[in-house]
Amino acid sequence: MITSPRNPRVARAIRLKKRAFRERDARFLVEGAQAVREALAARVPLEILFHTVPGHPLVEEARRAGVRVVHVSEEVMHRLTSTVTPQGLVAVAPSVDVPLREVEVDGGCVAVLHAVRDPGNAGTVLRSADAAGARAVVFAGASVDVYNPKTVRASAGSVFHLPVVRGADPAEAVQHLRSQGAVVLAMDARGDHDLYDLDLTRPTAFLFGNEAWGLPEGVAGLADATVRVPIAGRAESLNLAAAATVCLFEWSRQRRQGRRAGLETLVAAAAHDLRSPLTAMKGFGFALQRRWAQMSEEQRELMIAGIVHDTDRMDAIVRQLVDAARLVSGTLDLFPETVDVGAVVQELAAGLARDPEHPEVRWEGGRLEVLLDPDRLRTAIGAFIEAAVWWAREGPVRVLGSRQDERLRVEVRRAGTELAEEEAEGLFQARRPGTGSGSKIGLFVARGLAEAQGGRATAEVVEGELRLVLELPLPPSA
Numbered sequence: 130m131i132t133s134p135r136n137p138r139v140a141r142a143i144r145l146k147k148r149a150f151r152e153r154d155a156r157f158l159v160e161g162a163q164a165v166r167e168a169l170a171a172r173v174p175l176e177i178l179f180h181t182v183p184g185h186p187l188v189e190e191a192r193r194a195g196v197r198v199v200h201v202s203e204e205v206m207h208r209l210t211s212t213v214t215p216q217g218l219v220a221v222a223p224s225v226d227v228p229l230r231e232v233e234v235d236g237g238c239v240a241v242l243h244a245v246r247d248p249g250n251a252g253t254v255l256r257s258a259d260a261a262g263a264r265a266v267v268f269a270g271a272s273v274d275v276y277n278p279k280t281v282r283a284s285a286g287s288v289f290h291l292p293v294v295r296g297a298d299p300a301e302a303v304q305h306l307r308s309q310g311a312v313v314l315a316m317d318a319r320g321d322h323d324l325y326d327l328d329l330t331r332p333t334a335f336l337f338g339n340e341a342w343g344l345p346e347g348v349a350g351l352a353d354a355t356v357r358v359p360i361a362g363r364a365e366s367l368n369l370a371a372a373a374t375v376c377l378f379e380w381s382r383q384r385r386q387g388r389r390a391g392l393e394t395l396v397a398a399a400a401h402d403l404r405s406p407l408t409a410m411k412g413f414g415f416a417l418q419r420r421w422a423q424m425s426e427e428q429r430e431l432m433i434a435g436i437v438h439d440t441d442r443m444d445a446i447v448r449q450l451v452d453a454a455r456l457v458s459g460t461l462d463l464f465p466e467t468v469d470v471g472a473v474v475q476e477l478a479a480g481l482a483r484d485p486e487h488p489e490v491r492w493e494g495g496r497l498e499v500l501l502d503p504d505r506l507r508t509a510i511g512a513f514i515e516a517a518v519w520w521a522r523e524g525p526v527r528v529l530g531s532r533q534d535e536r537l538r539v540e541v542r543r544a545g546t547e548l549a550e551e552e553a554e555g556l557f558q559a560r561r562p563g564t565g566s567g568s569k570i571g572l573f574v575a576r577g578l579a580e581a582q583g584g585r586a587t588a589e590v591v592e593g594e595l596r597l598v599l600e601l602p603l604p605p606s607a
Contacts (some may be wrong), residue, residue: 132202136179138177139201142221148274151224157216157276159220160210162187167286169194173222181206181217189217196220212280225288226275226295229267229302233330234309235585237264238380241306242279242300243348244270244339247371249282251275252283254337257289261377262384267294269304270348299336303351306334315344315352316372322356324376329383335376340369369491391534403446406439413439438483445511448575452508456544461581468503470539471496477511488543490514494530499537499603504603505578509586511540513597516556516588521546532603536584546595553588553595 130266131139139231144150145158159168168175180188183200192198201209209219232239240258245251251273258266260325264590268275273280275293293300303313310334314337336352338344348353356374413432421429471492478490502508510528517526523545548556559575576586584601 130200134208155224161216176221178220232265234311239334241267245272248279250370254282254373256283256287257374261381265292269297269299313347313352317355319541320355320357329380363556406442463502487527509575512575517543537601541597550590
């Protein structure tokens with residue numbers, strides 16, 4: 130057990146309480162069981178874990194993860210921490226922030242903090258952004274250091290859950306987020322618009338200012354609108370953390386409401402899409418029942434194959450609809466197992482080949498085994514193939530797959546699309562019957578399934594070729 134604060138390892142950790150040393154060493158302190166637990170769960174490569182209780186479960190978990198664990202005295206622990214009553218666990222972690230260019234709005238929400246000085250407020254905003262499902266938090270201007278021990282502690286581990294940017298220029302942050310389609314809203318107690326009157330279902334970036342004086346006029350002027358949180362009682366205002374939490378969860382609420390409206394649209398679309406295979410199956414069944422004896426063996430086989438094909442189509446629509454309902458209600462469960470992506474594609478191709486007019490589906494990824502939910506993977510790739518057939522007209526449907534930096538990437542491509550680049554993204558929107566050809570369910574569900582697994586689904590048009598891309602994170606051992 131180490132009992133002296135002068136021990137070299139302890140001394141190097143203690144100095145990380147000062148920003149200058151955190152900047153120089155690119156390291157910071159992680160205090161308490163909650164933060165250490167989240168760091169381990171996020172597979173952050175902790176450098177060392179100091180503890181006062183050798184039998185603590187997190188000490189054993191850290192040891193199994195290859196973290197150096199060091200038993201220290203209560204006196205040393207007090208020197209390492211910034212709390213009156215330490216929890217007996219302090220780790221040293223590498224910096225986890227990312228460059229601004231790596232932040233992707235991807236249809237979601239980003240919180241930008243400008244000149245926010247209170248570490249508790251900053252950490253609470255980070256925690257609220259994580260809880261609301263925001264894409265990232267950007268610390269801009271002269272904001273407090275995200276690695277301040279009080280900020281890390283207030284975030285309750287959320288610093289490890291979503292991308293965080295440090296020291297960004299506010300104008301560059303706004304430009305970057307707006308270039309990805311985000312509407313930028315500057316929060317101000319005297320803002321021109323009421324938060325609850327706005328449509329927040331679009332990609333959104335909230336711009337929050339200093340606790341005392343808010344946003345400077347020049348920074349607020351970068352936004353598309355200034356917005357206030359309405360106050361019904363006699364309170365003069367909300368503090369920063371409370372106001373930010375209200376904004377983030379209003380965005381989350383509207384997004385969920387939008388999904389519910391989307392589900393209503395999908396139900397109407399499903400009824401429309403089910404009518405065609407049901408009608409065909411009824412016709413096949415009637416013909417087989419009435420004219421069985423007069424039919425040749427080839428005619429019977431063709432009709433039975435048609436029934437099987439339409440049954441597969443109906444099964445796919447029902448599964449998509451069930452998954453859509455689970456996504457909206459938040460009850461989707463995933464059951465990952467080792468699956469060969471190529472085998473999934475070939476199985477889909479074999480089923481689609483029952484339709485003699487269906488274009489060829491080619492797998493071009495070789496053997497590719499990953500740990501994912503096979504049913505949801507099949508649903509997403511099947512929807513991509515269906516969309517490629519509807520929206521592109523030339524040649525086979527090519528499916529490419531690869532594993533890149535612990536992520537699965539699957540591309541479905543087909544030439545001969547008449548879609549413009551700006552129209553490709555719209556394919557993922559739920560659409561009612563009578564609003565154009567193609568599936569009105571599959572891609573909506575495919576994107577929802579991807580996002581539920583921490584991934585994304587996108588579409589682009591490159592030189593007349595439609596490309597649908599599925600990216601999913603994989604566990605390191607997959």
